[in-house]
Amino acid sequence: MVVWKDILTERRSKESLNALVFFSLLLLFVFQFSLGPERARIEAALPGLLWLGFILSGLLAFGRTFLIERENDCWEGLVLTPGDKSAVYLGKLAGNVLVMVVVEVVLLVLFAVFFAIDFMPFLPGLAAVLALGTLGLASVGTLFGAITAQMRARELLFPVLLLPAVVPVLLASVSATQTVLAGDRLADAAAWLKLLAAADLVYLVVGVLTFEFVLEG
């Protein structure tokens, strides 16, 4: 229900997604300008750059998760939702994951075009890492987005809370991406993928269990 509502609003307004896609294009320019024209440098830093792009876009996207409700005074509507509050959390989470997947696909295509990198042979492995990493980022991001939605200085507080919390996701995703892009088998990154899966599970459980307390206020 919540996913459907958000997708519908987003499809009609297109405000977040358009801006986010444009933002990722800008990020690409920033990377290019800050690293210089040498292709080797960009290639060496590629896994890190990709995740830097994802997490920066994620910070913007997740921070906005509950802004529609806040701006339009619909917070009570969410609070009064009959049934389990964790459904609201899972719905918002699904919406965030969807947005992130779109942004990630766009970023990958842009990287492929602008830096002439061929992702095709790595795609299955990359998709697995992206899926697990995105779920980890989005599960914490959605929870913290809800917490900070009603607060002073939320656009400052949100990254300050989120970034240290997702350090493990970032480390694991970047390392796994590195393995995948080096052309190694996915099994070589198995330890990282397991860690990502475990982290996702822990974040999801904490999110589902604590979300009703967040929503009250």
Place this chain on the structure above:
Amino acid sequence: MAARALASRVLGCLAVLALIAGLGAAFGYAPRETVQGNVQRIMYLHVPSVLTAYLAFALVFVGSVGYLLTRRPGWDRLALSAAEPGVLFTGITIASGSIWGKPTWGTWWTWDARLTSTAVLFLVYAGYLLLRGMVDEPDRRARAAAVVGILGAANIPIVHFSVKWWRALHQPSTILGPEPSPIATPIAATLLINWIAFTLLFAYLLAKRMEIARLEDTHAG
């Protein structure tokens, strides 16, 4: 009330005595380390601080869960009052480790596993305190902080393993490891005294901070 004040005063006196004993043991009783020299004595500050910090963050977790389950403000005061000294002791750990690292490893900072995870811990709980400062309404603040406190605690093992696989230079943990400790008795005894001293100091700070928080709450309404 009077009993509480007396208890906290006794705790404070005990902490001071233990700290003096710890200081005396660290400089008088413990032998000079043969390889590192006197610098090694930083350990008697470094190791007890980090152990105390872990104790503090465990209490933040307990207080957070307790508050969400019972909604009694006392639990929230426990979480707050443990988090502040916890961040302080983590800071002391990092600073003392840095000073220790310069002469022995030749660098103030290195992106080693234990250093990095301690730094992440510091950032997580500094963020926790920042969050608390941003909300005025007590119940909302307590709920938001509790969720962050729980996630932060659940995250500690994940951070630990991710960073550990990422790299390693720090000597493996000698005290909490599975094998019997290879540390010489005087050093171990000095460590133990300092650990007790730091735990007492933490307990005293915790009691005082909870007292202040309770007064704040009663006066705020």
